[in-house]
Amino acid sequence: MQREESTGSLGFALLGLLARKPSTGYELARRMERPVGYFWSANHSQIYPELARLEDRGFVRHTVIEGAGPRPTKRYAVSARGRKALREWVVAELEPQPVRDLETLRLWNIWLVDRQAALDLVAQVRRGHEDRLTAYEQELADLEGDPEAVDPTHPKFASVLTLEGGVLTRRAALEWCDRMRQRLESAPR
Amino acid sequence: MQREESTGSLGFALLGLLARKPSTGYELARRMERPVGYFWSANHSQIYPELARLEDRGFVRHTVIEGAGPRPTKRYAVSARGRKALREWVVAELEPQPVRDLETLRLWNIWLVDRQAALDLVAQVRRGHEDRLTAYEQELADLEGDPEAVDPTHPKFASVLTLEGGVLTRRAALEWCDRMRQRLESAPR
DNA sequence: AGATCCATGTAACTAGTTACATGATTCC
DNA sequence: GGAATCATGTAACTAGTTACATGGATCT
The missing domain is CATH 1.10.287 (Helix Hairpins)
Known part of the structure; x- marks a missing residue:
């Protein structure tokens, strides 16, 4: 039994999106619909807490920008560590995932x-x-x-x-x- | 907001298996690995409680048979209601499922x-x-x-x-x- | 004697969904 | 004035995973 606490698939999906273009959580949710949603999807309610976890681990960083929401609008970008973690995950030897079709x-x-x-x-x-x-x-x-x-x-x-x-x-x-x-x-x- | 409590995909996967052949929970778990596992999978820890829920709804029934476990061994079979529910689900108009590839x-x-x-x-x-x-x-x-x-x-x-x-x-x-x-x-x- | 298979269950957890909550700006 | 879009979060739930627990029967 491990208490490893490692980044899951959603985290890597977000890192992949941010590696292409820094975005707010809201923008990530929109980008998840299309075209990324063709092979991975997530709601905003899953994205916001995951961004916080990625930041805890030093994989992303945010800066506050001007925006329309009632709370501060945050733009996230991948850090060097996040990029490295994503690269390693991409080439990792993974066991086949359970299918649900x-x-x-x-x-x-x-x-x-x-x-x-x-x-x-x-x-x-x-x-x-x-x-x-x-x-x-x-x-x-x-x-x-x-x-x-x-x-x-x-x-x-x-x-x-x-x-x-x-x-x-x-x-x-x-x-x-x-x-x-x-x-x-x-x-x- | 609905408290509808309806059968999910796993339930229909089990009904489909049982419509082909009455089985114990253990056998269902094995059959879920292959060949059904090519397009749907589940662990035994998910299967046992789901069988109980299906029985609550009258979709399956069990008879106790002789078996090797420490608890009574149960063989499940689909009921007429279960078969009907499965048939209806098969031809239902479903919205596209989220993809996770x-x-x-x-x-x-x-x-x-x-x-x-x-x-x-x-x-x-x-x-x-x-x-x-x-x-x-x-x-x-x-x-x-x-x-x-x-x-x-x-x-x-x-x-x-x-x-x-x-x-x-x-x-x-x-x-x-x-x-x-x-x-x-x-x-x- | 030890491994593997048969057999059923629960507990604790992670992942994902649906609903609730708030509020500014822009378009019609 | 109302709807849509921008924007971020939490709460309560369902689904699925991993680990714990038990014990007889069969094979080697």
């Missing part, structure tokens, strides 16, 4: 419902993948031709990589949905 | 590390996808040629669908990893 769980139970309901479910899942694919492609288009996106030490390089991953896997998921539809339609009744 | 989060920060470390990370991620792909293909091979797998009202039909989805998306992920490797190798230094 609600859509696949629902599809795994599709044998319980009638054909029409099954087709509706597949269509619903397909729509979700389609929407995400469109979003990824739009983000990618914005980065296209940007010379910084070719530099592997620039954040935009990493953004392009992750977006391309999203495109590839969502396209595969669409193909899967089409197969499922065919399978359901051609199945004997 | 640690691997993509790490790749999104890859611009912070040197080329070798970046290549190592990509290789690590690739290995994970490879291992999963192999597992999916093995499970699929076991189901191949099974006449029940063609019947859309049989659980094996749904198993095949989800495994095929896994194969398609993991193959896409492998392609993605190969692209990332090329991109990193061909990048100017």
Whole structure:
């Protein structure tokens, strides 16, 4: 048993955001929605206390700026120590994380419902993948031709990589949905 | 504000398992590791209390059987109400779930590390996808040629669908990893 | 005799969600 | 004047993890 008290995934998500651009907690919450929210999300109620913990550990520092809230507005930036901790976490050997994929769980139970309901479910899942694919492609288009996106030490390089991953896997998921539809339609009744 | 107290995803995961085969809590925990664990996971310490809640709601029932533990061994089975609740959940219109994908989060920060470390990370991620792909293909091979797998009202039909989805998306992920490797190798230094 | 599996539970904790609370500024 | 946006926090809750606890049966 360890009382280690180490930074969790949310902390590294925030460090990654701040390494790209210093921000207030509010801005971090907005940036968490999109595009980071494509692979990590958090509410502001989780972000504010986590920023305080990161500051305790010396991973971020804040300066008070003028802002619109009833309390002082704080802009956070990563420290050298925070950057180092993030770099180390990125390349660490991590054991595989537990998966929790609600859509696949629902599809795994599709044998319980009638054909029409099954087709509706597949269509619903397909729509979700389609929407995400469109979003990824739009983000990618914005980065296209940007010379910084070719530099592997620039954040935009990493953004392009992750977006391309999203495109590839969502396209595969669409193909899967089409197969499922065919399978359901051609199945004997 | 609602005090609705409704069944969550874990409850439906357990109902789905029990709809396929009545089991003890212990067996459910084992089945959660593989193959269900490919898309949903839970520990026994989460499973036992959840089974009690499902029973409170009349979704499952248990009978005491002979077993090896110090306490009475209970075999659970879904009730008609539980089956109905599961069917309704499967086809419900659900809002998209928050995503938490640690691997993509790490790749999104890859611009912070040197080329070798970046290549190592990509290789690590690739290995994970490879291992999963192999597992999916093995499970699929076991189901191949099974006449029940063609019947859309049989659980094996749904198993095949989800495994095929896994194969398609993991193959896409492998392609993605190969692209990332090329991109990193061909990048100017 | 010791390890592993079967079997069920609770306690203490961390992570994440939803709701409450406050108040200035800007847009319509 | 009202809604949306900026801005930060806390409280109460649900979900999930890790550790503690117990003990028979089977395998080596």
